[in-house]
Amino acid sequence: MSDYVVSVDQSTQGTKALLFDDGGKLICRSDLPHRQIINDQGWVSHDPEEIMNNTIQVVKDLVAKAGIDKNELRVLGISNQRETSVAWDKDTGKPVCDAIVWQCSRAKDLCEERFLPYAETVKSRSGINLSPYFPASKWAWMFENVPQVREKAEDGRLAVGTIDSWLVWNLTGGKEFRTDYSNASRTELFNINTLEWDDELLKIFGIPRSCMAEVTDSDGDYGTTDFGGWLDAPIPIRAVLGDSHGALFGQGCLEKGMIKATYGTGSSIMMNIGDAPVFSDAGIVTSLAWSMGGKVNYVLENNINYTGAVITWLKDDLKLITSPAETGELAKAANPSDTTYFVPAFSGLGAPYWDSEAKASISGMTRVTGKNEVVRAAVDSIAYQIADAVRLMGEACGAPIGELRVDGGPTRNDYLMQLQSDLTAIPVRIPDSEELSGIGAAYAAGLAQGIYDENVFSVLNRISYEPKMDCGTREQKLAGWKEAVAKVRTH
Numbered sequence: 246m247s248d249y250v251v252s253v254d255q256s257t258q259g260t261k262a263l264l265f266d267d268g269g270k271l272i273c274r275s276d277l278p279h280r281q282i283i284n285d286q287g288w289v290s291h292d293p294e295e296i297m298n299n300t301i302q303v304v305k306d307l308v309a310k311a312g313i314d315k316n317e318l319r320v321l322g323i324s325n326q327r328e329t330s331v332a333w334d335k336d337t338g339k340p341v342c343d344a345i346v347w348q349c350s351r352a353k354d355l356c357e358e359r360f361l362p363y364a365e366t367v368k369s370r371s372g373i374n375l376s377p378y379f380p381a382s383k384w385a386w387m388f389e390n391v392p393q394v395r396e397k398a399e400d401g402r403l404a405v406g407t408i409d410s411w412l413v414w415n416l417t418g419g420k421e422f423r424t425d426y427s428n429a430s431r432t433e434l435f436n437i438n439t440l441e442w443d444d445e446l447l448k449i450f451g452i453p454r455s456c457m458a459e460v461t462d463s464d465g466d467y468g469t470t471d472f473g474g475w476l477d478a479p480i481p482i483r484a485v486l487g488d489s490h491g492a493l494f495g496q497g498c499l500e501k502g503m504i505k506a507t508y509g510t511g512s513s514i515m516m517n518i519g520d521a522p523v524f525s526d527a528g529i530v531t532s533l534a535w536s537m538g539g540k541v542n543y544v545l546e547n548n549i550n551y552t553g554a555v556i557t558w559l560k561d562d563l564k565l566i567t568s569p570a571e572t573g574e575l576a577k578a579a580n581p582s583d584t585t586y587f588v589p590a591f592s593g594l595g596a597p598y599w600d601s602e603a604k605a606s607i608s609g610m611t612r613v614t615g616k617n618e619v620v621r622a623a624v625d626s627i628a629y630q631i632a633d634a635v636r637l638m639g640e641a642c643g644a645p646i647g648e649l650r651v652d653g654g655p656t657r658n659d660y661l662m663q664l665q666s667d668l669t670a671i672p673v674r675i676p677d678s679e680e681l682s683g684i685g686a687a688y689a690a691g692l693a694q695g696i697y698d699e700n701v702f703s704v705l706n707r708i709s710y711e712p713k714m715d716c717g718t719r720e721q722k723l724a725g726w727k728e729a730v731a732k733v734r735t736h
Contacts, residue, residue, distance in 0.1 A: 250691040252322040254683035262303035263683040269701035273311040290343035322484035322690030324491035324682040325408040330383040345383040352382035371433045372531035381433035381450040410458040421468035424458040427490035430533035463535035464693040484689035488682040495685030497702035502644035508653035512552040514634040525641040528596040547634040551589040552627045573660040576621035584609040586729035587622040602735040629726045632668040648672040652681045667714035676705040
């Protein structure tokens with residue numbers, strides 16, 4: 246019989262199950278979507294029970310699709326959408342209300358009216374800027390607006406957690422109430438200096454400590470699961486990681502100074518900064534990468550709202566393209582001397598500018614600017630924003646950056662990837678798989694179970710782009726970008 250590793254990647258839009266052989270090769274995938282519950286106020290929710298049911302079903306579907314014996318599964322790893330917040334009854338295991346999705350800002354007023362005086366305390370202890378997107382204020386909103394949440398907390402029956410702890414609880418039949426360091430560090434309730442739930446932060450947000458999960462190494466023991474009685478014998482759960490952290494691990498960014506960028510609708514840029522936290526006054530978030538074998542690694546992280554979404558804008562709103570695949574050739578066909586810049590500040594500017602009132606703009610056009618040049622400017626804006634973040638992180642960390650490891654759909658655009666390498670002046674490496682979050686969870690679980698060794702990271706073949714642009718051209722282009730950004734800034 247074979248030793249197969251299975252990972253579940255539970256994301257915002259759906260749940261994937263991935264199957265890996267005993268050499269770390271991805272051999273099969275199965276996935277299911279879940280509902281996006283959006284009310285007339287724009288609040289975004291998920292049904293935790295639907296997600297749980299889908300988790301078990303995608304594993305069953307995976308085994309059937311791969312044509313293997315279910316009893317050949319040896320270990321499970323989990324990666325999950327971060328910050329989405331769940332509350333459930335410890336006695337019944339039932340959710341008290343729908344999960345509040347990370348995108349949902351219903352706790353905005355609480356942050357602005359009640360918690361704002363504590364913003365510096367929150368940042369200094371959790372590493373994260375006070376925001377309604379993180380779980381602390383989401384759970385506080387539940388306590389304020391869902392009577393059952395308060396009632397069950399008073400009786401000691403309430404559990405609150407991120408999606409990982411909800412899955413672990415259910416997969417183990419309620420025997421294990423655990424979360425890992427990466428997910429804990431995203432709640433605004435975990436002290437990343439002392440590495441424990443912070444009593445003062447819990448008090449600020451009104452969350453009883455009895456509601457919180459036990460924080461466990463990311464490659465720790467999360468109990469066993471038979472997927473609701475489906476397996477003949479249970480298998481161990483040996484890895485839990487937030488999805489961006491899973492991608493960092495899957496990319497093999499294990500040492501200080503190693504950095505990855507995930508290109509999606511937005512982009513997550515994450516840098517491993519080693520075993521000590523680094524705090525930046527430029528608005529970069531400090532979190533934990535993971536704790537493996539009792540040793541923690543920290544990260545700097547920057548999130549960009551509009552990267553892949555820029556391509557969607559070109560297609561759906563401007564009708565300049567019919568598919569994202571067209572952008573590379575159109576960009577290459579643009580006039581090399583055109584000076585058009587596009588700043589996609591549709592929802593303001595993030596790091597390092599932090600101007601929420603800024604508006605998107607196209608500037609620098611001439612009479613010869615046409616479709617190709619506008620498309621190129623939009624594509625270029627992705628690379629400029631990533632380059633800003635990479636520079637900012639390098640300065641904050643003080644460690645040399647040898648290369649940028651990237652993943653996500655836009656990495657198939659060879660024009661964009663070459664420009665990214667040119668603007669950052671470092672090589673860009675792209676793995677031959679896009680499932681980096683699930684790969685990271687699988688590799689961590691397989692390593693913890695003794696199925697894999699450190700050579701597993703060499704399984705991913707990488708396409709490389711080397712910087713070709715001369716220094717003068719690079720500086721000229723970056724100066725033009727900064728000038729375009731300056732035009733839209735309000736302060």
